Amino acid sequence: MPRQPHVTEVNGWKGLSQTSHIKQGEHRTEEFRKVNVLMKVPALKDGSFTLAESVAILLYLAQKFKTPDHWYPSDLQKRARVDEYLSWQHSNIRMKGSKLFLCKVKPLCLTNQPLPPEKLEFATEELNTALKQFEEKFLQDKPFIAGSEISLADLVAVVELMQPVCAGYDLFEERPKLKEWRRRVEEAVGKQLFQEAHEGIMNIKSLTADQLSPEVWQNRCV
Known part of the structure; x- marks a missing residue:
């Protein structure tokens, strides 16, 4: 069956x-x-x-389900901050992070060889530009995107950023502000739940070509 x-x-x-x-x-x-x-x-x-x-x-x-207010604040301006990030992230963090993820994962699945460094450089630079914008525009000096409490914006952001990390690009390593933000997000949702949520993607490099969905092969990394 x-x-x-x-x-x-x-x-x-x-x-x-x-x-x-x-x-x-x-x-x-x-x-x-x-x-x-x-x-x-x-x-x-x-x-x-x-x-x-x-x-x-x-x-x-x-x-x-009327979740705690901090996830999607009732305060007009805090909610607008969440909406602002969710509107921006599609063509920035999400697109650039997924692109680098594919650049690292697809060649390994197809040929068991990484993409040449020069071909990875452009995708990495694009993501780095988006990360700089994320820090300067959305995170600034706040604990979380919408202020002092975690929101759906932080949840969506960290999930997208974990893609390139799990593929081997530790984008938090040389960004102390971003690293501390991730730590706060992880603590807010619970470390065990955070690890469970990313368990599948953490093992992505061990997959073979026939184990990935057709959608992966429809996306070009460069």
Whole structure:
């Protein structure tokens, strides 16, 4: 009997997350298509309501389940800071971090050889520019992006930044401000939960080409 995509149920909602067996293409089944016609993860089904896109899902869950205010603040200006970062990160931290991640992972899976340093340089410089903007514009001298407490903006940011770290580029090492911010985020969510959340991606370099999803090969790293 074929395995079904991993479905999580919490207080009446069902979520199909990136922990689903993407390697087996289970996000491309007709069952999954009923939840997300784009056939991508993450996706959420709450009764007859379905939702795609990670940021939209996070905001929906935070408001539906009335999570502690700091995650998505009721204060207008603090919430605007969260929204500002979530709007910016798609074409900056997320795009540049994923690009470097792919530049490091794909060649190892295909040829068991790393990409030549000169080809990695451009992707690394792009990410470094985005990291400088992140520190100067969004983090500044605050403990967290929206102020003194952790928010969804910090959660989304740290997940994206862990991609290149897990692929072998420790972007925190020479950035003390960023390193301290990560430490605060990790402590706020709990170290064990933080490690569990990144367990899969920490082992990414041990995967072979046939274990990665087709979407990975559709993205060029340079």
